[in-house]
Amino acid sequence: MRRHAVSGSLLVLGMLAVTGCAPPIPGQDAEFRMPVEVEDVATGTVEDLVVATGNLRPREIVSLDIETPGNLQIARNAEGERLAEGVRVSAGDVIARVTGEDARLHARLETTRQALEAAQAHLARRRELHAANLAHDEELQQAEERYETALFNFERSTLDAAKATLTTPIDGTILRLARDIDNRPQADGQLVRAGFVVAEIAPLDELIADIDLIGPELGRVEVGLAARIRHYAFDDTLFPGEVIRLSPVLDPVKHTFRAEVTVDNAERLLRPGMFVEVVIVIEQRQDVVVVPREAVANRAGKTVVFALDGQQRVARRDVRLGLGDDDKVQVMEGVAVGDRVAVRGLETLIDGNRVRVVGS
Numbered sequence: 001m002r003r004h005a006v007s008g009s010l011l012v013l014g015m016l017a018v019t020g021c022a023p024p025i026p027g028q029d030a031e032f033r034m035p036v037e038v039e040d041v042a043t044g045t046v047e048d049l050v051v052a053t054g055n056l057r058p059r060e061i062v063s064l065d066i067e068t069p070g071n072l073q074i075a076r077n078a079e080g081e082r083l084a085e086g087v088r089v090s091a092g093d094v095i096a097r098v099t100g101e102d103a104r105l106h107a108r109l110e111t112t113r114q115a116l117e118a119a120q121a122h123l124a125r126r127r128e129l130h131a132a133n134l135a136h137d138e139e140l141q142q143a144e145e146r147y148e149t150a151l152f153n154f155e156r157s158t159l160d161a162a163k164a165t166l167t168t169p170i171d172g173t174i175l176r177l178a179r180d181i182d183n184r185p186q187a188d189g190q191l192v193r194a195g196f197v198v199a200e201i202a203p204l205d206e207l208i209a210d211i212d213l214i215g216p217e218l219g220r221v222e223v224g225l226a227a228r229i230r231h232y233a234f235d236d237t238l239f240p241g242e243v244i245r246l247s248p249v250l251d252p253v254k255h256t257f258r259a260e261v262t263v264d265n266a267e268r269l270l271r272p273g274m275f276v277e278v279v280i281v282i283e284q285r286q287d288v289v290v291v292p293r294e295a296v297a298n299r300a301g302k303t304v305v306f307a308l309d310g311q312q313r314v315a316r317r318d319v320r321l322g323l324g325d326d327d328k329v330q331v332m333e334g335v336a337v338g339d340r341v342a343v344r345g346l347e348t349l350i351d352g353n354r355v356r357v358v359g360s
Contacts, residue, residue: 058202
């Protein structure tokens with residue numbers, strides 16, 4: 001009985017010894033692999049850009065002001081509606097008229113017409129008498145001078161009468177119409193004096209963005225460079241433009257240089273006075289090898305990327321960069337199209353690290 005108990009104990013100890021020498025569970029001591037996200041190296045377009053901000057204004061503006069005092073009458077359109085701010089007009093369109101006794105007296109058109117007719121008749125009579133040797137040369141000369149003076153006064157009155165009708169010399173949009181110095185609109189029939197600005201008209205199909213450049217930017221910007229203009233109200237719309245002028249003088253207050261950029265506004269979405277972002281394209285390169293900006297790292301003073309080597313390791317590549325922006329950068333040496341580079345999780349990577357690709 002005792003012998004059997006000892007044998008049983010030995011059997012249990014033997015089984016425990018065998019179990020302790022069993023192989024480990026697969027994966028229990030697997031090497032750690034760093035998680036990374038990767039993207040393919042491809043070709044694309046990169047640009048060297050100068051970004052600035054500025055305000056929009058018309059390229060030209062016409063002011064129509066009163067020269068003949070009288071009662072103001074704003075013109076009507078073809079439907080009989082009074083013209084208003086924001087309405088588009090064409091060159092030669094009547095914008096307003098000045099009527100009333102004040103305007104008539106100022107022009108003196110009827111008085112000068114009668115004086116001209118009298119002077120003309122007097123001159124004709126003197127010429128007849130002079131031809132018949134019944135009038136002296138001095139009398140003829142005086143008659144001619146009287147006629148010239150009467151003609152001048154009549155032509156001036158005609159011009160003054162014409163000034164009572166205000167027409168636009170250009171195609172454009174009415175920006176301001178019949179407002180006083182307090183910006184209050186004036187009603188038809190309101191008495192206006194000489195100097196009152198009836199309307200301001202400007203073309204809006206092309207605007208000008210005035211931007212300020214600092215010294216280093218001025219050295220890169222040239223007349224003729226293309227530009228892209230953006231306003232926060234139209235996030236998905238880029239308006240094309242071009243640098244047309246660089247100021248030859250420095251602003252003594254802001255220590256900047258003024259540049260003028262045209263803005264294509266054919267759809268008339270933009271308005272004078274808007275604050276916009278202007279991106280000037282200094283240089284553009286197309287169909288070049290590019291990588292995401294976040295794929296580029298610095299190791300010991302060298303610019304590097306980490307390319308996927310097989311499926312589980314990365315290889316450090318020293319690269320030489322070209323043009324770039326906030327999203328992507330040109331790689332001139334070090335990688336090729338089709339390579340896959342780490343874009344996330346590369347902060348602590350070193351050459352030869354085992355990795356696990358995630359998120360792509």
